[in-house]
Amino acid sequence: MKDAMSDGPLLELKQVEKRFDLDQGFLETIKMRNGKVIREKRSVHAVNNVSLKVDRGEALCVVGESGCGKSTVARLIAGLLKPNAGEIHYDGTRIDNQSRRSMIPLRKKMQMIFQNPYASLNSRMNIQQALEEPVRYHNPGFGRGEVRDKVAEVMRSVGVDPSWSARYPHEFSGGQRQRIAIARALTVDPEFIIADEPISALDVSIQAQVLNLMLEAKDQRGLTYLFITHDLSVVQHFGTRVAVLYLGSVCELADTATLFENPKHPYTRALLSAVPQLKDDRPNHIRLKGEIPTPINLPQGCPFQSRCAYANDRCLAEQPRPVQQPDGSMVACHAVEEDRMVD
Template identity: 80%
Template sequence: MRGDDIGQPLLEIRHLEKRFALDQGFLETLRFRKGHITRERREVHAVNDVSLGIARGEALCVVGESGCGKSTVARLIAGLLTPSSGSVHYDGTRIDTLSGRALRPFRRKMQMIFQNPYASLNPRMTIQQTLEEPVRNHFHGLPRAQVEDKVAEVMRAVGVDPNWAKRYPHEFSGGQRQRIAIARALTVDPDFVVADEPISALDVSIQAQVLNLMLEAKDERGLTYLFITHDLSVVQHFGTRVAVLYLGTLCELADTATLFANPRHPYTKALLSAVPQLKDDHPNHIRLRGEIPTPINMPTGCPFKSRCSYANDRCGAEQPRPLRQPDGALVACHAVEEDRLG
């Protein structure tokens, strides 16, 4: 089912799944079971039946602990990975089945900012070359003077002096590199930006500057963001809505204010309880029991059941589906559906 109800979204994913094969060769698939040789294919279930839409002009934040599938979702949407099943739609057009020339216009409209600014910039290219490359690829025949003007304009927009364009990435700090990575995304005038933890590799003192820069670009250029993060304090500052993932499945989807004021899913409650609060004299941290199940052999029923204190027999047998709550949130939890949380 769909993960929200926002009318015609700019971007929509439907029943998206991604599995990575662990056994590549024939011999790796052979197993000895009960005196017989059998063939088994092992797979990592990274994303499992995720559906949601992103409205034009909003910033949807995707949160969850490491390994929950956040970055895989981002790469599936950006076209860097091919879905095992499901579909990706941009402005009403299915794009995950497109390739080559048919996909090219969507490549320009959808850009990505990566997590590590030390790895995402080519060390052998000057900043001028790095920023000119996407312009030349997507705007064929544009005069050189206009290309240079566009590069200088986006450099100024992100707070980088255009006179530094002849320098190489190693001559810049981490914050400056990430500004350049943002500038690279903006050179082709995109509508939609996928940001995969763009500030996690930066010093805390620089993170707010980069976040504010991205918000300014959103307002000035009418951008729509899919923002991947594990930092919930960033979500409060940046996001309009929040999607919570656990083991590749969607647990909860709600407006930012609604999620922080009234989290429903037990996993969401545990995540928010871990956020430090200066005003709390007696913090009430929720300690999750049990171990995270392996994504190789996905458990039946609810993927969170082994760590949830509210789990019952139904949770072990039936996977919950996202259901609409009175406040508009979508929650996939049998305990919430049956009003067992108290």
């Protein structure tokens, strides 16, 4: 059975939705509207009908503006949040409806690297203790020497001197802390890593080092990545495929080369136009106009309609569905579907 599943995607999201209720108690739901008392429960629609597949050995990058739902998607996959609708499958098994106890074996296969290296390490633990903890938890049969050898091996692999193991997190720079956080994720020999903006808190001079380290780990250990970022220049260097999110919905999904050479969705074009380029043939920066909708009150039709130069009546009334393009990319846009885009 396992062999039959191995041909499918390692991870699959099927029409996943996540809402966060703003009004918790009964009194918070009571509102005045046109002189009348009504009951209204408001929610933040963070993730809306997202479907994604991640194949073994690839690095799928999820990009978009702050607040578009990228980190929520990461936390849903990691099991830190439960979806309100849809399904999440890992290696052919549904995981979003499992208990915390039944998820324990999966924790060894799936690890997460967080955005802030200053907050993700326990300040009361030295580095040896921080790295030994997951090894002991997931490998109860390991002896003390085996645990120490494993920690030393992983520390060397990420460029951290094992002789530093008695030091505490505050004694390291941001880049060194993120290397240690990567080492902690690798100590249990995972096959899938969720990286939630792992370099955004680091100096630009250090970002390339950490990215290259993650790519080396991918090649040496056969890792699969879900890489969350808002930096498209990082995507071009790191990703095999890219999913572009806007207000919790996937508006474009394509191979990295295809997306950068021929972006189709108006939002993707605007994002890419803001990336500094040395070439002269790139289009000028596209300035988006209009109001940014709130995820509390989503537009009825296309979520991008209020900022799109190509929006028409259909865009205001009907939400677009992802449609496969001749080059293999998926685009959710009425203007692309009707060939109304003008280059």
